[in-house]
Amino acid sequence: MTLRLFDTATREEREFAPMNPGKVGIYLCGPTVQSSPHVGHLRSAVAFDVLQRWLERTGYRVTLVRNVTDIDDKTLWKAAEAGVEWWAWALRFEREFQAAYAAVGVKPPAAEPRATGHIPEILAIIARLIDNGHAYEQAGSVYFDVRSFDGYGSLTRQALDDLSPAQDSPVEDKRDPHDFALWKARKDDEPETASWDSPWGPGRPGWHIECSAMAHRYLGEEFDIHGGGLDLRFPHHENEQAQSRAAGYGFAHLWMHSAWVTQSGAKMSKSLGNGLLVSEVLEAHEPAALRLALAAVHYRSMLEYSASTLDEATAQWGRFTGFVARASERVGAVSSAAVAAAELPEAFVDAMDDDLGVPRALAVIHETVRAGNAALTAGDDAAVAAALLSARAMLDVLGLDPAAPEWAGERAGSSDAAMRALDSLVRADIDARAAARAARDWGTADAIRDRLADAGIVIADAADGAKWSLAAEG
RNA sequence: GGUGGAGUGGCCGAGAGGCGAGGCAGCGGCCUGCAAAGCCGUAUACGUGGGUUCGAAUCCCAUCUCCACCUCCA
CATH class of the missing domain: 1.20.120 (Four Helix Bundle (Hemerythrin (Met), subunit A))
Known part of the structure; x- marks a missing residue:
């Protein structure tokens, strides 16, 4: 049997057939770095990490690109509210995301491009879309002309006339309310550092265009798999696909989307404020247990x-x-x-x-x-x-080999100096308890065991002597 | 309104016409000085009502409930 993957675009499992034998290119939509990561973010990352590991295990060379969206409305807004430069705000959370990914054993991607680092690529693809007649400039902004592209809506089976209008920009500037911004003209209240020169005047990229530009740069006109969270299907991925295909690129062959983490049935999200922060969870639980919890349910x-x-x-x-x-x-x-x-x-x-x-x-x-x-x-x-x-x-x-470097040392058996010191102390107690047990002095033996247990050290008697280990957290 | 998804034993979760996945918790047993760990055993489960079939959690019809996307979201 060969690998079969569910393709969002066709809504069925398809036999995976790489474009190039032995190689797989994956573009994964990474975080918008405007707040701290919660466990839902990690679920998506872990799901695609397992995909990468399985592909690698079965002989593929995987190039996984996971972008960082380091500029968007919310980043600017939140940074301004906090009185911090927007780029410092974004970097702060980018670091938090990287730490969270690393904590649960997600392999670093082959490339981790930032939107703001790819303005030339973004400008190039926008210019191409204007030349193609799929985009138009209006008041210093550029919009994608959804009516000009037949395939619009094909990824998620949306009919344009049934959709609510996109609200990322003033409707009066657009030919069709569903048109979305490729380039946003700088507003007076936005910092100058958040704008770049363009043929249409100073501005910044729209939300979707960066992924089209960066996927093109790192993976080429076509690539094997595009992934992300379920919520990105529409409009983000629909728009990405429309832009890239309208620009003449084949884009992703297969779309994969990971599902939510829910609480009492409701989605966990930044905007709902019910997100469980990774930092909070890891205060009380081992990272490997978190990874296992996130990976254990089908993605x-x-x-x-x-x-x-x-x-x-x-x-x-x-x-x-x-x-x-x-x-x-x-x-x-x-x-x-x-x-x-x-x-x-x-x-x-x-x-x-x-x-x-x-x-x-x-x-x-x-x-x-x-x-x-x-x-x-x-x-x-x-x-x-x-x-x-x-x-x-x-x-x-599954990224959960207990003896792998990322997990080894979490428990007893570590070669770490503190653990060696602890081992020598605990051994003294174990010896004392062994002596007590030999003398059938159960009271003393149990007192020693209880005292160690209170300190978070578990004693287990085996045929060849007692062993100790640190109690599981949580 | 449009699009997509879900309802499985105390809990989490696979499966998708016919020997009751697996885990957690519980209960009984083995082991142990007692434990822990481990092993063995242990369940009137498939939203509701009809239908098809020798046989349905799995197929068909109807129905109820829940969730998500269409605004930022993994």
Whole structure:
């Protein structure tokens, strides 16, 4: 079976066929950096990170471009309100987004272009659209002429006459109320640093044009996959596609959209103010657990977030890390090269090939871990080794290999100096408790265990002596 | 009004005509000095009403409820 992906444009799963054998170009709409990231933003990033990892695992070389929209109405407005330069405001949140992505193990993209860094490309594509008769200038702004382009609405099946008018600019300047701004003339109350010279006078890019310009610059006239959150389908992606195709470019072959994180059924969003900030969540939970929680639901299904979501994910993560730690101790650690080369169970491959069926893939991982734990109890080291390799290889595809550098060291077993110091202290307690137990002095033994537990250290007795680990957060 | 999506056991979530995915929580058991971890077992589940079929959570018809996009939004 080969990879099949759901294409928003055709509303069906399509067999993935790259333009160039062995290579995949992906353009992913990144954040508008005007406020702090919430877990919904991370869901989209994690979904496409899993896509990238699966493509890479199955032999593709992936070029993923994720833009940063560092100028828009809200950025200017919010920065002004805060009395900060708009570019400083944008950079502050760009850094927050980068930190959040890194925290949950999202691979850095091949390119991370900013809108304001691509004004020449934006001007070029606008000029091309004017020459083509698909755009027109009006009072220093330039608008896309939706009526001039037959394909308008094809991505999301919208009929122009049924839509509410676009409200990004004064309707009176437009030929059709659905026309949208490619270039916005500078307004008197906007800072001069937020405008650039153009053939139509000083101004700044409209919201959609930057993606067309940057996708063209980094991925060419046509590329394989364009991704983003569900809310971007219309108008953003519809407009992007219209601009690029009207300019004569083939643009994206396949469109993928990730679904919401909801709370009590309602979408989490900046404007609703019900967003759970990444920084808040990570204060109380491990980043890997957050990643697991976000990845565990199919990317096209709503993810219902509640107080128990992270607790459950933490429990599952504990199962994975616990098994990997115990199995590695028993049969020896597996190299990352071996993990990368390991054969994956057929059921796992089938699940991932079926439009990234992570929930089914996770079920295979759980079954593997259970079998591995049973083998550990039975003393079947060959089976333990096989389960360990298989489980780590599958978890690696999801970006959740507990032994990978980004997660190793979160728990006990770290080579970090503080952990070594702690280990030496805890060992003294473990020895004292062992002595008490040998003397059948259960009261003393339990008191030691309780005291360590209060400090967040979990003691587990095993056949070959007691082991300690840090309790899971949350 | 237009477009798209969803209703599955206490909870989260797969599946999409026929052996009840998986996880979390719960309950029973094994193991343990007691625990923890682990293992084994454990469920009148598929919004409602009809219909098709030997058989439907899965197909058809009707109906209710919820959500999203069409304004910034992952």
